[in-house]
Amino acid sequence: MTHYEFPTPQPTLPHRDRWLSVKRGFAGACPHCGQGRIFGKYLKVLPECAACGENLSHHRADDLPAYIVLFLVGHIVVGTLMTTDPEGLWPIWIHMILWPLMTLLLSLALLQPVKGAVVGLQWALRMHGFGGDEE
Template sequence: MSQTLANDEVNDRPLKPALLRGALGRCPACGEGKLFDGFLKVRDTCAHCGEDLHHQRADDGPAYLTILLVSHIGAPLLLAIYMMYRPSAMMMLVTFSIGAIVMSMLLLPRIKGAFVGFQWARRMHGFGDEHHDEAALTAR
C-alpha cells in the first residue's frame, strides 16, 4: 500500500513536458520563467511561478552526456569526410575542433535543462516539496 502511494507521488508530475521545458531553458514547473541565470547557472527560484530550483544536482551528468553525443556524432563524420574528400590534416583539425566546440556549446545547456526537468518531474533532491506544486499548477 505504501509502495503504491510512493509510486503515485513520483509519477504525478508529467515527465515529457518537464524535459522539454528544461531543454528549452524554461522552468520545468510552469514553462514560463527562465531556468538559467547565465549560460549554465540555474536560477535559485523561478521568477514566474516561484518554484525553488536550487535543489537541482545536475553536476557532471550533462557534460558527460554532451561528450558522449558529440564524440559519437563527430567520429563517424570525421571518418566519412576523410574517406570521401581526403582533406589535409590541418583542415580536419581546424574544422572538427570548431565543430565539436560549437556542438558542445549548443547541446550542453539543453542537456542540463533536461536534467533539471527530469529531477523536478521525479521529485529528486528536494523537488518534492508540496507548497510550490499548487503555484505551478495554477500557472499552467
C-alpha cells in the same frame, strides 16, 4: 548487509509529466510552468522561477550534463568525420581546424540545453527536494 528500500511513489501527489519537464528544461524554461527561465547565466540555474516561484535550488545536475554532451558530441563528430572524407582526400589542415572547432561549438551549444533537461527530469522525478511542498 544493509537493506535498501526504494522510495515508494506518493499516491496523493499530482502527476508530473517527465517528458514535458525534460522538454521544458531543454528549452531553458521552468519545468513546472514552462514560462519562466531557469538559467540566470550560461550554466547558473536561478534559485527560483520568476513566473511561478518554483524553487529550483534543489537541482543536483553535477557532472551528468557534461557526460551526456561528451557522449553525444563524440558520436556526432566522429560519425561525421568518418563519413565526410572516407578516402582521406582532404588536406590535413582542414581536419585540424574543422573537427576541434566542431567539437568545441557543439559542446558549448549543447551543454545548457542538456543541463536544463537534467534539471527538468530531476524535478519531474521529485529528486533532491523537488518533492514539493507546494502541492
